Amino acid sequence: xxxxxxxxxxxxxxxxxxxxxxxxxxxxxxxxxxxxxxxxxxxxxxxxxxxxxxxxxxxxxxxxxxxxxxxxxxxxxxxxxxxxxxxxxxxxxxxx
Numbered sequence: 001x002x003x004x005x006x007x008x009x010x011x012x013x014x015x016x017x018x019x020x021x022x023x024x025x026x027x028x029x030x031x032x033x034x035x036x037x038x039x040x041x042x043x044x045x046x047x048x049x050x051x052x053x054x055x056x057x058x059x060x061x062x063x064x065x066x067x068x069x070x071x072x073x074x075x076x077x078x079x080x081x082x083x084x085x086x087x088x089x090x091x092x093x094x095x096x
Contacts, residue, residue, distance in 0.1 A: 022048045026058055027079070027091060031072035033064055049073060057082060 015023065022045050025037050037045045052058040061074035075088070085091065 016048075018043075018045075018048050019052060023052060023057060023075075023079070026052075026073050027075050027088065028094060030074040030088075031061055031064075032074075033066070033070040033072060035070060037073070 018041075021041060022037060025040055026032055029036070034045060034049060037049070049058060053060075056076055056078045058073055058079070059076050060071045062072045063069045064072055080086065080088075
């Protein structure tokens with residue numbers, strides 16, 4: 001974070017479509033594992049999750065009890081600030 005500040009570079013202004021899709025899955029289903037995200041999206045999500053972590057919108061919040069103990073992803077306070085939310089309860093309900 002401080003390196004970006006020293007280099008005078010802020011967060012990227014736009015999120016890509018895969019980033020928004022992945023972020024929505026994490027926000028609505030957290031805590032969620034990478035394999036769950038990939039099964040929903042149908043593609044590898046490792047690089048997208050890494051980018052969202054670098055943008056401080058997503059963080060690892062623990063480990064699952066599943067075999068291999070995969071990391072669980074969740075959103076951050078920066079995610080709430082970025083989208084103008086007070087809490088996760090302010091997210092729009094999912095339309096089915």
